[in-house]
Amino acid sequence: MFKSQINPAFLLGGALLLATPAFGQDxxxxxxxxSVLYYAGVGMANIKAGEYVYSGDRKISxxxxxxxxxxxxxxxxxxxIGYAWKLKGRLDVGLGGNGYMEDRDWLSTSYSGWTHQxxxxxxxxxxxxNVLLEAEKALVDxxxxxxxxxxxxxxxxxxxxxxGGSYIYTNTTLHDTVGNFADxxxxxxxxxxxxxxxLSADAEQRIGALTLSxxxxxxxxxxxxxxxxxxxxxxxxxxxxxxxxxxxxxxxADYQILQSASIYVGGDFQKxxxxxxxxxxxxxxxxxxxxxxxxxxxDFQSITLSAGVKGSF
Numbered sequence: 001m002f003k004s005q006i007n008p009a010f011l012l013g014g015a016l017l018l019a020t021p022a023f024g025q026d027x028x029x030x031x032x033x034x035s036v037l038y039y040a041g042v043g044m045a046n047i048k049a050g051e052y053v054y055s056g057d058r059k060i061s062x063x064x065x066x067x068x069x070x071x072x073x074x075x076x077x078x079x080x081i082g083y084a085w086k087l088k089g090r091l092d093v094g095l096g097g098n099g100y101m102e103d104r105d106w107l108s109t110s111y112s113g114w115t116h117q118x119x120x121x122x123x124x125x126x127x128x129x130n131v132l133l134e135a136e137k138a139l140v141d142x143x144x145x146x147x148x149x150x151x152x153x154x155x156x157x158x159x160x161x162x163x164g165g166s167y168i169y170t171n172t173t174l175h176d177t178v179g180n181f182a183d184x185x186x187x188x189x190x191x192x193x194x195x196x197x198x199l200s201a202d203a204e205q206r207i208g209a210l211t212l213s214x215x216x217x218x219x220x221x222x223x224x225x226x227x228x229x230x231x232x233x234x235x236x237x238x239x240x241x242x243x244x245x246x247x248x249x250x251x252x253a254d255y256q257i258l259q260s261a262s263i264y265v266g267g268d269f270q271k272x273x274x275x276x277x278x279x280x281x282x283x284x285x286x287x288x289x290x291x292x293x294x295x296x297x298x299d300f301q302s303i304t305l306s307a308g309v310k311g312s313f
Contacts, residue, residue, distance in 0.1 A: 033082030038075075039264065041308020045070040045094065047128060047158060049192050050274065051226060051239075052297035063103045063228075065160050065190055067125045070097035074306050084138040088152075092268070092304060094128030101162040101188070111174065120165035120187065127159040127191075130270070130302070134215075136202050146204040152217075154198065154248075156270070156300065159191040189229040192300055194221050194272060196246050209256040217248035221272045226298045234285045239296035241277030246270070254310055262310045267303070274299040 046068045053061035076090035101123045105116035136150030163184050169177040181187060198219025205212050226239035248271070254264035279296035282289040 033080055035080045035312065036077060037079075037310060037312045038077035039308055039310040040076075041074045041264070041266075041306045042095075043072045043074060043092075043304050043306025045072045045092070045097075045128070045302055045304040047094075047125070047302045048300070049158060049190070050297075050299045051190055051228060052274075053279070054276070054295050054297060058109075059106060061103070061105045063101060063188070063190065065099060065101050065123070067097045067099035067123075067128075067160070070125060070128060071095040072128070072304055072306065074304075074308065084141060084148075086136050086138075086148075088132075088134045088136060090130075090132045092128075092130040094125055097125040097128075099123040099125050099160055101160065101165075101190075103162075103188070107170070115170040115174065116168070118165055118167040118181075118187075120162035122164045122183070123160055123162040125159075126161055126189070127157060129155070129157045131155045134200055136200065144206045146202070148202040150200045150202060151219075152198055152200065154194075154196040156194040156196070156272075156302075157191070158300070159189065161189045162187045186231045188231065191227045192298060193223075193225045193227075194300060195223050196221050196272075198246065198248065209262075211254050211256075211262075212252070213254075214251045215249065217246070217250075219246050220244060221246050221275070224272070224275065224277070224298065226296065229284075234283055236282050236284055237296070238280045238282075239277050239298060240280070241296065241298055242275045244275035244299070245273045260312050263307070264310055265305075265307045267305050269304075270300075270302050272298075272300040 047070060048066040051063040052059060073093050073095050078086050078088040080086050101120040103118045104114040107115045132152060132154045134150050134152030136148045138146050138148040140147040163186050164181050165187065166180045168175050171177050196219055198217040201216045203214050221244040224241040224244055226241065228237040248269060250266065250268045252264055252266035254262045256262045274297055276294050276297045278294060279292045280289065
């Protein structure tokens with residue numbers, strides 16, 4: 001069973017050049033229609049996803065994909081469009097990272113533990129993209145305190161490739177076959193595509209030069225898909241998953257250093273809860289295919305810490 005690299009200094013350096021005083025506006029939050037806030041930063045993310053195969057109600061396979069300490073770049077902004085409304089956007093991109101994958105099968109009904117296992121420390125994070133777009137309306141805005149409600153859409157795409165590794169299989173007796181895959185041998189590629197819709201609650205408090213803000217998001221993943229390529233078996237599994245509950249949160253602290261510039265630190269969390277769905281398998285050489293109703297499941301989670309600069313005009 002089984003980077004692209006971008007120098008983070010360019011993101012911070014370019015944003016700091018842009019974040020010089022402009023039109024005498026406040027870097028923290030524009031209070032007039034048409035004001036724009038923008039920011040750029042770098043950070044670290046921990047990302048994990050679960051891939052599951054079911055036969056009826058019995059789980060027969062689970063693949064755990066995880067990357068820790070992924071370097072990320074962040075770009076974002078918000079526009080005050082008047083009438084207490086703001087439009088906000090954010091893009092997070094993985095700038096490089098490795099990972100780990102564990103693959104387990106439960107193929108015996110007479111034994112409760114796993115029958116097959118493979119471990120893949122040579123797992124690369126091929127892609128990580130996270131996009132959020134939100135519209136938010138202030139219910140309270142005193143200049144120092146802002147409370148609002150909103151909603152929006154998001155999209156997350158994450159992809160790994162596992163190479164090499166070791167295995168313990170059960171052929172005649174339990175765990176009787178032990179070995180290693182060739183180093184660098186491509187075994188499995190897995191991708192999740194996660195569109196989301198959500199409602200949000202926003203809060204912001206300004207204390208002198210310091211601004212604290214937070215957003216809570218709750219919604220659902222829709223049109224959630226998983227794509228798994230088993231390269232050694234010439235098989236592609238495409239999972240069409242049911243809508244899944246989603247929660248998220250973002251907290252930020254920024255400190256004004258110039259009239260139109262500030263520095264910030266922040267954290268972001270997103271979780272897509274486990275959901276079932278249908279699986280479709282196709283042999284990539286012969287074209288033979290089949291479908292398995294409710295034969296798949298997936299989940300996802302990410303945590304990101306970042307720091308950067310903000311500017312306004």
